[in-house]
Amino acid sequence: xxxxxxxxxxxxxxxxxxxxxxxxxxxxxxxxxxxxxxxxxxxxxxxxxxxxxxxxxxxxxxxxxxxxxxxxxxxxxxxxxxxxxxxxxxxxxxxxxxxxxxxxxxxxxxxxxxxxxxxxxxxxxxxxxxxxxxxxxxxxxxxxxxxxxxxxxxxxxxxxxxxxxxxxxxxxxxxxxxxxxxxxxxxxxxxxxxxxxxxxxxxxxxxxxxxxxxxxxxxxxxxxxxxxxxxxxxxxxxxxxxxxxxxxxxxxxxxxxxxxxxxxxxxxxxxxxxxxxxxxxxxxxxxxxxxxxxxxxxxxxxxxxxxxxxxxxxxxxxxxxxxxxxxxxxxxxxxxxxxxxxxxxxxxxxxxxxxxxxxxxxxxxxxxxxxxxxxxxxxxxxxxxxxxxxxxxxxxxxxxxxxxxxxxxxxxxxxxxxxxxxxxxxxxxxxxxxxxxxxxxxxxxxxxxxxxxxxxxxxxxxxxxxxxxxxxxxxxxxxxxxxxxxxxxxxxxxxxxxxxxxxxxxxxxxxxxxxxxxxxxxxxxxxxxxxxxxxxxxxxxxxxxxxxxxxxxxxxxxxxxxxxxxxxxxxxxxxxxxxxxxxxxxxxxxxxxxxxxxxxxxxxxxxxxxxxxxxxxxxxxxxxxxxxxxxxxxxxxxxxxxxxxxxxxxxxxxxxxxxxxxxxxxx
Numbered sequence: 001x002x003x004x005x006x007x008x009x010x011x012x013x014x015x016x017x018x019x020x021x022x023x024x025x026x027x028x029x030x031x032x033x034x035x036x037x038x039x040x041x042x043x044x045x046x047x048x049x050x051x052x053x054x055x056x057x058x059x060x061x062x063x064x065x066x067x068x069x070x071x072x073x074x075x076x077x078x079x080x081x082x083x084x085x086x087x088x089x090x091x092x093x094x095x096x097x098x099x100x101x102x103x104x105x106x107x108x109x110x111x112x113x114x115x116x117x118x119x120x121x122x123x124x125x126x127x128x129x130x131x132x133x134x135x136x137x138x139x140x141x142x143x144x145x146x147x148x149x150x151x152x153x154x155x156x157x158x159x160x161x162x163x164x165x166x167x168x169x170x171x172x173x174x175x176x177x178x179x180x181x182x183x184x185x186x187x188x189x190x191x192x193x194x195x196x197x198x199x200x201x202x203x204x205x206x207x208x209x210x211x212x213x214x215x216x217x218x219x220x221x222x223x224x225x226x227x228x229x230x231x232x233x234x235x236x237x238x239x240x241x242x243x244x245x246x247x248x249x250x251x252x253x254x255x256x257x258x259x260x261x262x263x264x265x266x267x268x269x270x271x272x273x274x275x276x277x278x279x280x281x282x283x284x285x286x287x288x289x290x291x292x293x294x295x296x297x298x299x300x301x302x303x304x305x306x307x308x309x310x311x312x313x314x315x316x317x318x319x320x321x322x323x324x325x326x327x328x329x330x331x332x333x334x335x336x337x338x339x340x341x342x343x344x345x346x347x348x349x350x351x352x353x354x355x356x357x358x359x360x361x362x363x364x365x366x367x368x369x370x371x372x373x374x375x376x377x378x379x380x381x382x383x384x385x386x387x388x389x390x391x392x393x394x395x396x397x398x399x400x401x402x403x404x405x406x407x408x409x410x411x412x413x414x415x416x417x418x419x420x421x422x423x424x425x426x427x428x429x430x431x432x433x434x435x436x437x438x439x440x441x442x443x444x445x446x447x448x449x450x451x452x453x454x455x456x457x458x459x460x461x462x463x464x465x466x467x468x469x470x471x472x473x474x475x476x477x478x479x480x481x482x483x484x485x486x487x488x489x490x491x492x493x494x495x496x497x498x499x500x501x502x503x504x505x506x507x508x509x510x511x512x513x514x515x516x517x518x519x520x521x522x523x524x525x526x527x528x529x530x531x532x533x534x535x536x537x538x539x540x541x542x543x544x545x546x547x548x549x550x551x552x553x554x555x556x557x558x559x560x561x562x563x564x565x566x567x568x569x570x571x572x573x574x575x576x577x578x579x580x581x582x583x584x585x586x587x588x589x590x591x592x593x594x595x596x597x598x599x600x601x602x603x604x605x606x607x608x609x610x611x612x613x614x615x616x617x618x619x620x621x622x623x624x625x626x627x628x629x630x631x632x633x634x635x636x637x638x639x640x641x642x643x644x645x646x647x648x649x650x651x652x653x654x655x656x657x658x659x660x661x662x663x664x665x666x667x
Contacts, residue, residue: 002032002076002079003030003031003051004076004131004168005024005028005173005174007165008046008165009164010141012223014043015044015164016178018038018040021049022036024177027175028168028169028172028173029051030536031535032050032052033538037050037052037064041135041141050063050064053374055375058270059104061100061104064076064077066110068114069098073110073136075132077105077106077109077128078155078169079128080127080128081109081128082125082268084104091108091115094115109128118144118216118218121146121231124148125265128147129155129211131145131146142221143219144217145167145211146216147212147213149214149231150213150527156169156171156203156209158209165225171350172350174208175205180207182663183206183207184206184657186623187202187484187486188202189468190465190468193461193650195447196353196355197351197352197521197524198352200212201474201476201479204352211227212479213519214232225477225479226476226477233515234499235514236504239555240558241557241558242558243558243560246558253575255572255575256289258550260292261547263544265544267290269375272373272375273377274299275287276302276364276368276378279584280313280379281382281569281573282383282388283378283379284576285576285579286544287320288579289579290377298324299329300326300327300328301329301331301367301368302321302328302329303330303364323581331367333360338363338594341362343659346656346659348536353528354452354649355529357529357593358532362537365533368534369537374540376539376541377544378543380530380543380546381522385555386562386571386572387562389589392510396509398435398445402432403436403438404507406435406436406439406440431455444493446509446513448517449513449521450525452645453646460628462624462625463625464622467621469487493516497515497516518551573586597641597642600644601639601644603637606633606636609633612654613633614626616657617662
């Protein structure tokens with residue numbers, strides 16, 4: 001795991017001097033405390049920089065940037081290729097490569113590119129963001145940027161006013177370049193208020209873009225850049241197995257085999273590794289299967305909040321730790337620690353991720369670091385691909401009983417359905433009216449598992465969209481979808497869902513949920529919170545439930561094997577039955593986060609946030625309805641709020657703007 005950065009300008013003067021490149025590189029020193037490297041092409045057209053966190057092959061010979069024998073191909077790489085040993089055997093069999101390391105996966109990447117070109121990524125099991133400079137054809141150099149299938153590792157790109165291409169693992173590295181300034185992208189901010197993150201390729205920084213998951217960019221010798229999606233896992237009815245193809249028992253057995261294989265792959269490491277353990281089925285099954293594969297106790301880590309025993313999961317985690325005899329570590333966070341951390345959180349995120357789970361994740365990664373462990377496996381991805389969230393059943397019911405009938409008014413009296421399922425005076429009725437409205441407008445029912453401002457509350461927050469009007473110019477051809485340029489977040493959603501065949505298994509919304517989450521929320525929200533918070537402590541997080549064999553298997557399963565009778569992750573839970581107690585598998589999902597409703601209702605923090613908002617540039621910009629925002633804050637402090645999610649989304653952006661755009665660290 002590392003931090004990478006670089007510059008490329010094939011036409012015109014050489015790229016920026018080494019002093020700036022070192023500043024870009026070292027802005028990400030936390031991503032790679034074990035070493036630093038810098039390479040510059042003889043003609044000065046390209047420079048690559050690297051911060052190293054040594055995980056596989058700790059020798060100096062595995063340092064980066066790494067060049068081939070004649071120096072015409074150079075690579076910088078962030079991530080891990082778990083099947084590097086098998087690929088090395090294939091490449092050694094050709095007899096075409098001289099190897100300089102014992103078992104570096106970076107050298108495998110370098111030689112795999114020379115052997116198979118960019119298609120080498122199709123052969124990788126791993127998480128990666130890498131850059132390859134290729135000058136094998138004289139006078140026609142290329143720079144390739146590639147992000148892994150699921151988007152576990154980030155990669156950002158920008159072009160300076162003078163035509164210099166820049167890339168880096170973190171936005172802060174790009175901003176170390178003298179030609180880039182921090183300015184808010186108003187279109188990205190509009191969509192952030194909907195999705196609590198800016199949807200890729202947008203970022204909250206104008207002119208800075210992130211490479212979406214499973215995409216690559218090639219910049220040619222003329223300086224022109226083009227993006228391409230290189231992998232997809234689109235569901236369709238034609239590709240969905242029936243129960244006659246595979247029984248539930250057979251599916252559970254095959255899933256166990258795939259997970260055992262995935263976890264084994266992610267145990268490839270030359271440094272200590274462990275598991276983040278919440279006590280839920282995903283992390284607990286991870287522990288159980290890893291325990292089978294190890295000769296020493298699994299190292300496990302759990303965190304909770306002091307004084308919030310009703311939300312902590314210590315007891316559940318301890319039962320799993322005791323069952324498997326793990327080397328277990330725990331930590332309680334005090335409210336003071338968590339609140340004091342908030343300004344630092346904004347800096348670590350680069351751009352806002354309005355998810356309070358970032359708070360315990362940071363302290364959990366700190367616990368991992370102090371234990372002497374460097375690599376951990378985490379449970380992200382299971383809920384998205386096996387329909388584990390409680391709201392999956394909610395959306396299924398709304399789809400069948402309300403949304404689909406409303407789409408076909410000629411046959412079904414949708415207004416009677418509405419009256420039957422939701423009294424007009426309840427908060428649920430507002431949601432149901434929104435659902436009927438979406439159906440009538442031809443919009444998708446599901447917009448994301450963490451959609452924040454939509455419908456009436458969005459209209460009250462941003463009653464006038466004219467202040468957000470801003471042209472979005474993307475210098476990479478094929479990177480920015482048209483829908484992302486608009487002030488209509490549904491166009492972002494429909495841009496993803498339009499990729500799907502019309503022939504989806506019913507209820508279609510369940511296949512749409514998995515696909516949309518894998519394209520938007522999972523890579524730019526859930527995985528980025530893990531990446532930012534673990535790398536803050538130089539910890540590498542690996543995601544076995546996102547092995548692409550597991551993801552592709554999940555996409556083929558009958559929907560009843562995922563969600564049936566209100567039980568989500570049905571096949572995963574059946575696979576877990578031989579390994580875990582019944583309660584550990586089937587208890588109500590508790591979740592993992594911070595008590596933001598309580599904190600923002602506290603008079604001290606509430607007043608601090610209110611004062612911060614009222615003095616902020618956001619309040620004077622006219623973008624938001626200030627009365628609506630401050631009324632929410634006062635209601636929260638008065639104990640009648642329930643607006644913690646909405647307020648944290650707003651305040652995350654307010655604090656981000658104050659630190660990153662205004663340059664004021666005085667939170």
